[in-house]
Amino acid sequence: MTRQWICVAVALMIGVLPGAAAELPLTWDGLVAVKAKRLDAVWLAPDADFRDYTKVMLDPTEVALRKNWLRDYNQSASRGISNKITDADIQRAFETIRTKTGEVFAREYGAAGYQVVTAPGPDVLRVRTGVINVSVSAPDMMSATRTYSREAGEATLVMEARDAQSGALLGRAVDQRLAGDNTLMMRNRVTNRADFTRLFTSWAKESVAGLNELKALSASDIARLKK
Numbered sequence: 001m002t003r004q005w006i007c008v009a010v011a012l013m014i015g016v017l018p019g020a021a022a023e024l025p026l027t028w029d030g031l032v033a034v035k036a037k038r039l040d041a042v043w044l045a046p047d048a049d050f051r052d053y054t055k056v057m058l059d060p061t062e063v064a065l066r067k068n069w070l071r072d073y074n075q076s077a078s079r080g081i082s083n084k085i086t087d088a089d090i091q092r093a094f095e096t097i098r099t100k101t102g103e104v105f106a107r108e109y110g111a112a113g114y115q116v117v118t119a120p121g122p123d124v125l126r127v128r129t130g131v132i133n134v135s136v137s138a139p140d141m142m143s144a145t146r147t148y149s150r151e152a153g154e155a156t157l158v159m160e161a162r163d164a165q166s167g168a169l170l171g172r173a174v175d176q177r178l179a180g181d182n183t184l185m186m187r188n189r190v191t192n193r194a195d196f197t198r199l200f201t202s203w204a205k206e207s208v209a210g211l212n213e214l215k216a217l218s219a220s221d222i223a224r225l226k227k
Contacts, residue, residue: 024174031172034225038206039157039175048170048222050161050214053125055115057164061101062130063094069135085139096193097131101200105129108204112212120164125211130158131200133176136192152179152195157203161211173210175203 024041026033031043074084105127106116117124136153156176162169179192179199214222 028172029169031169032226034222036173038210039173041175042171042173042210044171044214044222044225045169046223046226047219048214049219050125050170050211051216051218052123053211053215055117055121055124056109057117057120057124057126058102058105058109059126059128061098062128062132062158063097063134064130064132065090066133066135073139097134097196097200100193100197101129101131101204104197104201105204105207108201108208112208114208114211122165124164125170126162126164126167127207128160128162132156132158137180139189139192152192154178155196155199159207171214175206177202 024033028043031045034042034044036042070085070090110116120126133156134153135155154177156174159171159173160169161171177199179195181195217225
């Protein structure tokens with residue numbers, strides 16, 4: 001499966017969000033930007049029709065750090081060798097994000113009445129997710145030093161919806177958010193994981209709510225949503 005869509009998303013998001021959704025392109029691979037009330041930006045196929053979908057097929061989540069975050073963290077003068085983040089640390093973090101995102105999306109779609117399946121079918125919507133531009137304010141590297149921060153970090157969600165049988169592209173969405181409640185507190189891997197899990201759950205709920213709204217619209221209704 002090509003990673004081109006997520007690579008394009010990374011390029012689009014760098015230096016654009018937050019608060020600059022108007023700078024995002026009005027078209028993307030034949031999709032057109034529509035008015036978005038739940039996420040920062042949404043693009044839909046002009047003839048998209050979501051009414052027949054009762055099942056979802058969830059692809060594994062793609063993960064990408066914010067550009068230069070790892071380099072900047074490891075080069076920080078205040079950190080010793082024991083606090084540097086290794087490639088193995090990053091891979092473990094990526095696997096945690098992939099696993100947790102998959103779990104919460106499957107749970108929320110299931111709770112909303114959608115059957116989560118592993119094979120294409122005539123009523124199956126294929127959903128891809130990417131968690132990109134990930135940064136962590138205070139990674140817990142088992143240091144004796146206590147670190148305090150208002151947020152656990154931030155990340156950007158990129159979603160793509162396709163017809164599972166034909167592969168037809170139906171829509172994409174992006175949304176950048178902080179992970180955490182903006183309260184100054186001591187940060188460690190436990191609090192970081194809890195805050196990012198809440199962020200992934202919020203995105204999953206927004207995804208389900210958005211699909212429910214789209215299922216109530218005809219293709220002509222969706223065409224009228226164009227910006």
